[in-house]
Structures are given as C-alpha cells and as structure tokens.
Amino acid sequence: MKLYPITAIGMLALALSACSSEEAGSATDADSLLTDDWGVIQDNAQGQEVNMYMWGGNDNINNYLDDWVAPRMKEQHGIELVRVPMNDAQDIINQLLDEKTAGKTDGSMDIVWINGENFKAAKDNDLLWGDFTGQLPNFNDYVDADAPEVSQDFGEPVEGLEAPWGKAQFVFVHDANQHENPPKSMTELADWVKQNPGQFTYPAPPDFTGSAFVRQVLYETTGGHEQYQQPAADIEDLEERLEPMWQYLNSIEPYLWREGETYPESLAKQDQLFASGEIGMTMSYDPALAASEVLKGRFPESTRTYLLDGGTLANTHFLSIPFNASDKAGALVAINELMSPAAQTAKLSPENWGDLTALDLEKLSPEQQQAMNEVDLGEATLSIEELEQNRLPELSSDYIDIIEKGWTEHVAKE
Amino acid sequence: MWRKSKPYLLLLPAAATIILLFFGGIFDGLLKSFGYFPAIGETELNLAAYDRLLHSASFWESMELTLRVAALSSLLSAVIGALIAVALFFLNESTKTTSPKAWHRLFQLPLTIPHLVAGYIVVLLFTQSGFVSRILAAFGWIDGITDFPVLVNDPFGWGIVLTYAWKEAPFVALMLYPVLSRIHGSWREVSRVFGAGDWQFIREIVVPAIMPAWAIATFIVFVFTFSAFEVPYLLGVTYPSVLPVYSYQLYTSGTLSDRPEALAVNMILAAITILLGLVAYYFSKRWNVLKGWG
Amino acid sequence: MKKHPQLLSLFAFIALIIFVVVPFVPLILSSVSFSWRWPDVLPESWSFRAWEYVLNDGRTWQAVGISLWIALIVTAVNILLALPAANALVRYSVRGRWLFEAIIFAPIIIPPFISVMGIHLTFLRLGLTETVLGVVLAHIAPTLPYMFRAVMISYQTLSADWEDQARMLGARALPRFFHVVLPHLLPGILAGASLSVLISLSQYLITFIIGAGQVVTLPILLFPFVSGGDPGIASAYSLLYAAIAIAALVGMDAALKRYYQLNKAPQDSGKGVKP
Numbered sequence: 001m002k003l004y005p006i007t008a009i010g011m012l013a014l015a016l017s018a019c020s021s022e023e024a025g026s027a028t029d030a031d032s033l034l035t036d037d038w039g040v041i042q043d044n045a046q047g048q049e050v051n052m053y054m055w056g057g058n059d060n061i062n063n064y065l066d067d068w069v070a071p072r073m074k075e076q077h078g079i080e081l082v083r084v085p086m087n088d089a090q091d092i093i094n095q096l097l098d099e100k101t102a103g104k105t106d107g108s109m110d111i112v113w114i115n116g117e118n119f120k121a122a123k124d125n126d127l128l129w130g131d132f133t134g135q136l137p138n139f140n141d142y143v144d145a146d147a148p149e150v151s152q153d154f155g156e157p158v159e160g161l162e163a164p165w166g167k168a169q170f171v172f173v174h175d176a177n178q179h180e181n182p183p184k185s186m187t188e189l190a191d192w193v194k195q196n197p198g199q200f201t202y203p204a205p206p207d208f209t210g211s212a213f214v215r216q217v218l219y220e221t222t223g224g225h226e227q228y229q230q231p232a233a234d235i236e237d238l239e240e241r242l243e244p245m246w247q248y249l250n251s252i253e254p255y256l257w258r259e260g261e262t263y264p265e266s267l268a269k270q271d272q273l274f275a276s277g278e279i280g281m282t283m284s285y286d287p288a289l290a291a292s293e294v295l296k297g298r299f300p301e302s303t304r305t306y307l308l309d310g311g312t313l314a315n316t317h318f319l320s321i322p323f324n325a326s327d328k329a330g331a332l333v334a335i336n337e338l339m340s341p342a343a344q345t346a347k348l349s350p351e352n353w354g355d356l357t358a359l360d361l362e363k364l365s366p367e368q369q370q371a372m373n374e375v376d377l378g379e380a381t382l383s384i385e386e387l388e389q390n391r392l393p394e395l396s397s398d399y400i401d402i403i404e405k406g407w408t409e410h411v412a413k414e
Numbered sequence: 415m416w417r418k419s420k421p422y423l424l425l426l427p428a429a430a431t432i433i434l435l436f437f438g439g440i441f442d443g444l445l446k447s448f449g450y451f452p453a454i455g456e457t458e459l460n461l462a463a464y465d466r467l468l469h470s471a472s473f474w475e476s477m478e479l480t481l482r483v484a485a486l487s488s489l490l491s492a493v494i495g496a497l498i499a500v501a502l503f504f505l506n507e508s509t510k511t512t513s514p515k516a517w518h519r520l521f522q523l524p525l526t527i528p529h530l531v532a533g534y535i536v537v538l539l540f541t542q543s544g545f546v547s548r549i550l551a552a553f554g555w556i557d558g559i560t561d562f563p564v565l566v567n568d569p570f571g572w573g574i575v576l577t578y579a580w581k582e583a584p585f586v587a588l589m590l591y592p593v594l595s596r597i598h599g600s601w602r603e604v605s606r607v608f609g610a611g612d613w614q615f616i617r618e619i620v621v622p623a624i625m626p627a628w629a630i631a632t633f634i635v636f637v638f639t640f641s642a643f644e645v646p647y648l649l650g651v652t653y654p655s656v657l658p659v660y661s662y663q664l665y666t667s668g669t670l671s672d673r674p675e676a677l678a679v680n681m682i683l684a685a686i687t688i689l690l691g692l693v694a695y696y697f698s699k700r701w702n703v704l705k706g707w708g
Numbered sequence: 709m710k711k712h713p714q715l716l717s718l719f720a721f722i723a724l725i726i727f728v729v730v731p732f733v734p735l736i737l738s739s740v741s742f743s744w745r746w747p748d749v750l751p752e753s754w755s756f757r758a759w760e761y762v763l764n765d766g767r768t769w770q771a772v773g774i775s776l777w778i779a780l781i782v783t784a785v786n787i788l789l790a791l792p793a794a795n796a797l798v799r800y801s802v803r804g805r806w807l808f809e810a811i812i813f814a815p816i817i818i819p820p821f822i823s824v825m826g827i828h829l830t831f832l833r834l835g836l837t838e839t840v841l842g843v844v845l846a847h848i849a850p851t852l853p854y855m856f857r858a859v860m861i862s863y864q865t866l867s868a869d870w871e872d873q874a875r876m877l878g879a880r881a882l883p884r885f886f887h888v889v890l891p892h893l894l895p896g897i898l899a900g901a902s903l904s905v906l907i908s909l910s911q912y913l914i915t916f917i918i919g920a921g922q923v924v925t926l927p928i929l930l931f932p933f934v935s936g937g938d939p940g941i942a943s944a945y946s947l948l949y950a951a952i953a954i955a956a957l958v959g960m961d962a963a964l965k966r967y968y969q970l971n972k973a974p975q976d977s978g979k980g981v982k983p
Binding site for chain 2: 716717719720721723724727728729731732733734735738745746747748749788789790792793795796797799800801802808811812814815816817818819820821822823824825826827829830845846848849852856906909910912913927930931934935939942943946949950953954957
C-alpha cells in the first residue's frame, strides 16, 4: 500500500535534514580577517549567510532588521542576514559556553547583540572572537573610540571585542492624562506612591530594566554614583553603603502594585500592565519605545517620557562576533553596515525602532547630521540634547550581581 | 530459533529507540548530577549537588508549590470533569436524535489546544485587567482594577491551576463518560424495582461505579501537572517556581557549576513520577480500569 | 432524573458553551483590536494589524511548515517502530512482557524534558543540536508510547483467524499484512497518529533546548509574545497555532474516512444483485 513510499520518504527526509545542518566550517583561516584589507573581507563576505542572534521581544526592532537592513545587505553586499530571535541574551551566553566546552568550532552564531554583564561573562570565558572593530571603516570614520561610553561596557574595557550599535538611556514613562506631575526624583517618588497606591512598580531584578531602576535608586539614596567608580571588591563598607537603598525600596513597597507582594516578571509584562491601564507608570532603557508603542496603538496617545532631575543611567549597546562564528567576514561587513550613518539614521526613527545612534555626531558630515536631526522622534520622546545632558554612567557589572542578589535577599523575601 | 526470537526482534526497534534516546538521556543526566563532566575534566562522582539541593530553602519551597499546584489542579479538573461528563450525559439523554458526536467534539476542544495557548487564554481572562474583570466591572460588581483578585502570575499558583483545570477537565470527563453511559438504562430500572430513590441510586450505585476511573484520572492529572513545564513557566512567578521551572532556571543560570544541581532536581522529579506511576499502575490493574481506555 | 430533562439539558448546554467557547472570545477580540484598555468589554477600535503582521511574515509560515514537517516525520517513525512492537506483544508470548511495556510507556510517566536536559550536551557534541533531525529524535520519546498503545489496542481486536484464512488461501506474508492486517489496524494507527502529531506540535521546552534558535516551531515563535509582548500578535499567533493543531487532526480524520469510502466501493460493487 502506501507504507513503502512513506518509509522511503521518511528515511530520505532524515538523511537530508542531517546533511543540510552544518556547512563544513572553514573557520581555520578566519583569524586572518582580523588584519586583512577591507576589500579582501568584502570579497569573502559575498554570498555568506550571517546569523544575527538577538533579543526578539520587540517587533519594531525585528521589522527594522528584516525590512530595512536585510534587503540592503543583500543588494549591496550579497549577504543574507538572518535574524534569530532569542528570549534572553543569557541564552546566547549559555549556548556559547556549551559550544566552547564541547569544542564546537563551527557555530551558528555570527553576530550577537550583547552588553553589560553578558559581555563580561563572554569576555571572561573567551567566548568572543577578537579585536575586530579596528577593521571596520565606519567605526574608524564615525566613532570616537576613546569616549568612555565606547571604550567601556559597564566598566569593562571593550578592547575592540564588540562594536557600538546604539545608545540607551533610562527614562520613565507615564500617561500625562492620568498623572500630570510625575515624580522627578526618588524622594518625590516616595510621596507619589503614597498618594497613588498601586500605580507604580518595577520589574523584578534580574530583569535588565528593573535592575537599572534599582541602580537609579542606589545613586539617589546613597549619595551619588562617583563613589562606585571603582571595583566593588575595593569598597570595604559596601554593605553599609547599600543599606539606605534597601530601606527605601522596602519603605515604598506597600504602596506599589499588588502592595509589592509580587513584582512584574519582566519589563514586557510591566509594559502590558501600563498598556491595559493597570498601572500608571512604567520605565524603559529605550527613550523612543513609548513613541513607537503609541504609533501601534498599544500605549495611549497621551503617553510621555521624562528623566529624573538628577539624570538617568545611559549606556551603549554593542554587537559582537563569537569565537566560533562560521561567517566572520560576513559578520564584519554586516556590522559595518549597521554602523553606517544611513542605517543609524533610519534606526533613529520611532517608525523603525527609535534607538539613539552610537556614532559621534561631530564626525558626521553636515548633510548626515542634518538627516539625523530631522528625524521625528514623536511627541512622547525627549530631544536628543535633553537626553545627552542628563546622562549618568553605569556601574561596572560586578556591582550588578551584588545588587541583584541583594535585592532578592533584602526586598523580595521581606 | 527464528520463531522464538522473532517477537524480540520485532520489539527491538521500539525498545532500543526508547532505551537509547530516553533512558540514555536520563542516565546522562544522572551522571551529570553526580558531577561527571569529562568535558571540563570532572570525572569523579559525588553527591555534592544533592547535598546542596536538599539543604536549600528554595528547593523545598519549590517542592511545596509544585505539590500544591498539582493537588489543586487535579482536584479542580476532577470536579469540573465530572460535571462535564454528567452534562454530556444529560444532553445525550434528551437529544437522542442528534448524534452525540457534535457535543463530544466540542468539549474535547481544550484537549487539542496547545498548553501555551491555554495558558495565554487564562492570562487574557483572569489578569486584573482581563476579560472577566471587565465583565464584572460592566455589571458593576467591582469598581477598580485592583478589586479583582490576583489570579495570574501569582505566588500561590492560581493561574497555573486554572489553566490545568480547563485543559484537563475534558480528559477526566473522557474517562468518566464511558462508565456513566454504561450505568444508566437497565441499572436504574433494576434499582427502581428494589425501591431505591434517585439520591440513593446516585450515592450507592453511580458514585462507586465511577470512583475507580475518577480516581485514576485525577491521579494521572496530578502526575502530569506535577512535572509539567510550559504552563508554570508562563503563568508562575520567578520565586518560588515549580520544580521543572526551578530546574530550568538552574540549568540556564550561566554558571556551569549550577548544572549538576539542575539535573539533580530532574532526577528527584523522575524518581517521584516513577513512584507515582507505579502506584497508579497498581491501582488501575486492581480496579481493572484501563482496559478499553480510549 | 427524567423529570426536567429539557431544563437540565439546556443548563448543561449553556454550561458547556461557557466552559469551552467563552475563553476564546477575548483571544479573538484582542487579535483584531487596536486599543483595548480596561474597563472596555469590547475594544474601542479595531484593526487587522496583528493579523497582517502574523500572516505576512515569512517566519510564520516557515514555523508552520517546520512544525508540521517534524510532526509528520515523528509520526511516521512512530508507526514504523510501534507496528512490529505491538504485533510482538499482542500475538506472541514474550518473556518479560512487563519490562517491555514499562520501557515503552515510561515517557508517559517521566517527563521528557528530564531526558532532553540530560542528553543535551551529548547531542551538542554529536552535532545534533540546531538540526531538525535532533528535534525529531527528541520528539520521538514523548510520542511513541501513545502510538504504541493505540496500535496495541487495535491488534488486540484482530483475530488471528483472519490472517490464518488468508494464508490458507495462499496469500504471502507481505500482501497479507497490507490487505488483511493493516486495514484493520488503521483506526488505531490513526488514533495514535493524532496523538503523536498533537503532542509533537505542542512541545516547547525540548524543541527549545535542542533547536537552540535554529529550529523554530510555532510554539517557539509564539512564546515571546505570550509572555509579555504585543497581545494582539500573541492572540493572532495563538489562534493560528490552535487552528493548525485542529486542522491537522481534522485532516487525518477526513483522510481515514476517505480511505474507507474508497475501499468500500470495490467491495460493494462485488456484492452482486441489488435489491
């Protein structure tokens, strides 16, 4: 009957899918790409399929890469850019760690989008390729390599292992129709939550943004960020210095959403609470997120963002190439393209993404500068100047771990 | 010789596949839970991971949560499942002309819906700003969002329980319905002859008759919800988490030294499910329930 | 009990509707809404944005294809493995029968992710991660027991006499199998196949661990949205996912009916005189 053909097809399918999985990696002479001429790199990159592993939770970012970047990559460089969405950058690090342990030299990840503690973990475990940013024309032309926000990632020296892609700044988001005068400092927030119980909360650390909020609290309740600009291990009385922060967080807890008995599991869940009207405020590392959510109809049109009077955390996010990437030449060309003024300007618009540029505006030509300034950031987004004038540096990642574990101990379990 | 070994040869592909892929994986996990990681040079076996685990408060909180969630899920789906079986029974009674197939297919719908979708449905229905809350507000029974109880992403596990109740109740009903449909008719007539009233009939005939199937079905739901991952991952909280999620959190923590502990959780979970499975098997054989199941 | 049949039936009917159908209402509504804030029971504005995104995205159809393809291969493999095994256990006396049953039914009791987490790094070393083959291998264990049980039940109702008769009439082993045994087993195989497909389609964790981002099935595509992303898109994907699952089952059911119809005709035409 039909059993034989089915068997045959089944066997064939299994065999085919096994064969088509990995191309034999020719990664042996890839390291020469770190010093080759750009022309050689471009030639090698032709026809390669570059897998870009990144957080897939924002469809704007996804669309920007799929609809704006990928076609251009194909046309101009013959590269097939494949976006691989991940739930969490942590998964990327885990996979690389496993692959390194197993000795897998032909990895599927060609570009990874990481920063902060993930970068540190990757660097510590030798998961990244090497010093490649010096090979990228756009990096050399448009980026100020000495600026601290480019040469350091959460306090860890970058050393060319990752290329800056964009900038993030912590902003608060609120519905101006519901609450006209949002709190502009932690002391104001403490009063605000008492007057508006259940309207405020923050995602539970180790969520990236929730953790950032806690660090914001740290800056404002323990006397500023300057004292932490050294390795955490060097500060002897760190415990005492962190104390006021825990006290603050515990003091506002009863007035938070659900009386602080639980916190939203992730920023995405918190945004959903804000979108449905359950809470009156949320927060984001993406200054233009609110604007793009308004465009999608998810946030009300009266949504606005604002900064704290004392400034907010700002950082750069990066793209890197893992040690076992199979298409390193393609990765280099793709990253270079993502750093081009054209791509960065497109990225700036909330219609695409709304992410700030990593390029140094002063190094751009007047036309390029004008193109950037003309982008409509939307009503909900603050101007680039205002953002830039209120930037605070991030802590180095060794603090982050301490703070995240401390939060679980001192606040969550109370 | 061929005759004698033929059945074993026939069994070989299936058994070998399961042994290699399934039991091989369990054994692999067992070794790793003992710290056996030749890739990074660890080849000694030790019980350190189990030691750490059994002494950690978060493990026991996970255990407690998992037991609670599984117990509530199975009880709730048992009750609802019985109600569904009875409801179907009445429908069949009164509409003898319509083929019973339509109703059967309809109430089996939750069984075909994937778990993640069922979990998401519960999210849409039961968050404080969810559908049920809006309906209650429309009727004026609640005033504000916070008046609606916290049922999703809650530390107690209600969201998980509700999802499983919806998804597994039809399964319980499916196991009860054949028994119910065999009861009626002649039995009722006979019991009337002996002067039994309605309630007496239910109490002394119906309930004992469905009890074995009901108990087994509930037990199966318990074992399943005890060891399931997807729904608690979606609807639970980070801390405390049910055992499968707890294991996953350890496995993906980024610290390789957490791996043995993660796999130790898995081994404990496996041991518990094997135990429960044996209990279910024993009772099902005793009550001769599973024959003709499905 | 027969006093108010109509009332009770009506009540039962309504209760069933509420239980089964109502949960889908917010799912459908949210997939076509533009803005839907509390306390509106109906969305204040409508839009097909979510469906446009879902249906136009190549990724969606790729995921649908891969999910169905994996389910198909897994089911086919299961049939090949289960048929001889069920045959053996039902028709022959096997020493240690309980052991074989225990082995094959084990994945119903012990959750499959335990095995997959354990074998993960081994798969990695063997190059099986990130491949469809690896995911297929991982899906076999959770689905095979159900196929096996279904086929076994079918075999139990197959009397050995039929095959004996066929043999006495001169039929050789293979044709005997195809024309006598297989048609009888078909409903059982189908029942097992339905379960196998359904379970394979609904796997998330084991596909995620083995597939590692390269094998994207529907549940993996769906997950980021249901865990806090855009609810409209989450709902659209959920409905699509549920629809695919139901369609697969209905499809297999219809195929079986068609097979019976096709095979009935020749028998009828041989029946001779019509009354």
